[in-house]
Amino acid sequence: MNRKLRMGMVGGGRGAFIGAVHRMAANLDGKIELVAGCFSSDPEKSKLSGEDFFLDPARVYSSYAQMATAEAALPPGERIDFVTIVARNDLHYPVAKAFLAAGIHIICEKPLAFSLAEAKELKKLVDASGLVFALTHNYTGYPMVKEARAMVKAGKLGRILKIVAEYPQGYAITALKDQADGAISNWRMDPGVAGVSNCIGDIGSHAENLVRYITGLELEEIAADLNTFIPGRPLDDDGSMLVRYEGGARGLLFASQISTGDENNLNVRIYGTEASIEWHQEHPNELIVKFAEAPRQVWRRGNSYNGPEAAKTTRLPFGHPEAFIEAFANVYLAAAEAISDYLAGTYPRAEGYDFPTVADGVEGMAFIEAAVASSKENAAWKPVHDA
Numbered sequence: 001m002n003r004k005l006r007m008g009m010v011g012g013g014r015g016a017f018i019g020a021v022h023r024m025a026a027n028l029d030g031k032i033e034l035v036a037g038c039f040s041s042d043p044e045k046s047k048l049s050g051e052d053f054f055l056d057p058a059r060v061y062s063s064y065a066q067m068a069t070a071e072a073a074l075p076p077g078e079r080i081d082f083v084t085i086v087a088r089n090d091l092h093y094p095v096a097k098a099f100l101a102a103g104i105h106i107i108c109e110k111p112l113a114f115s116l117a118e119a120k121e122l123k124k125l126v127d128a129s130g131l132v133f134a135l136t137h138n139y140t141g142y143p144m145v146k147e148a149r150a151m152v153k154a155g156k157l158g159r160i161l162k163i164v165a166e167y168p169q170g171y172a173i174t175a176l177k178d179q180a181d182g183a184i185s186n187w188r189m190d191p192g193v194a195g196v197s198n199c200i201g202d203i204g205s206h207a208e209n210l211v212r213y214i215t216g217l218e219l220e221e222i223a224a225d226l227n228t229f230i231p232g233r234p235l236d237d238d239g240s241m242l243v244r245y246e247g248g249a250r251g252l253l254f255a256s257q258i259s260t261g262d263e264n265n266l267n268v269r270i271y272g273t274e275a276s277i278e279w280h281q282e283h284p285n286e287l288i289v290k291f292a293e294a295p296r297q298v299w300r301r302g303n304s305y306n307g308p309e310a311a312k313t314t315r316l317p318f319g320h321p322e323a324f325i326e327a328f329a330n331v332y333l334a335a336a337e338a339i340s341d342y343l344a345g346t347y348p349r350a351e352g353y354d355f356p357t358v359a360d361g362v363e364g365m366a367f368i369e370a371a372v373a374s375s376k377e378n379a380a381w382k383p384v385h386d387a
Contacts, residue, residue, distance in 0.1 A: 013039030112361025157272030
């Protein structure tokens, strides 16, 4: 490509945390430029957000449907190359459907859709379109997560026996203590907008996806105990579950938003017959490797012993920490490679691309709905793929 990719955005206007993260990530490597958007369902807020981003007012739209139609009508040298969807869960499917019909590639926030049924239908649309669709499970972008994945692929852990994944947060505990809700009284607790789950859909899905990305193992069955500790809220704010993976591995998965004192303590431990690995999102530049009869090792990002997967996604020399924005940017960078190849007529590459796809999104929705179904039956075992 001899130019930057032209990006549009749906959602993510003034006051939206994740929209700003997406824009920073997309801009980090200088390969993408935001040129258009519908940043809010409120036309005035969308207009003001466009002014914040110094966009041409003619490319700031009052609805996503108007945006999809107008951008598709522009000459190929002017229209957006892809759209980023950072709207609420209930809008992911209709927005994606509109832009796929317009022939525009998509990068979408997780979860993929409002329901598993929508997710499956969206996958059919993506497959039929042949367009690039990336899902921003951003924790897959960390270099040492990619190092962990490479170790598993190379057989360095042996046969995987046990997996423990946790994502405790404590930010919602103030509501339980009758303090002002503030930012936590939001749409994620509305089942008409968020879907069947809050905590598991929001952060538990990250833990599930991280395990699947590193190990390549698919969930078979789940026994879940979801809870709502904050009175008056219709969706879960905590959940614990036993999980069974294909090939016989067993695991524990825990996600919570009422874990007092924790911030974003996503971590994963994977135990094999030859070695085990441990990674913590709040200390992302380190990967701990443990053995039965040898001292444990701490692998660090940016060193010559890192494999090519980690090296490709490392921007700074060792000793200079990289973190959340850079990991997010690695998802954008990989998606940009695929979109650029598509525009050049060389898509797809034989070796594939390293970003979460619509298929990962379907798996995530199956996990969420199976967890909810299990919890409703007192943690009964439920098959994930028949959820």
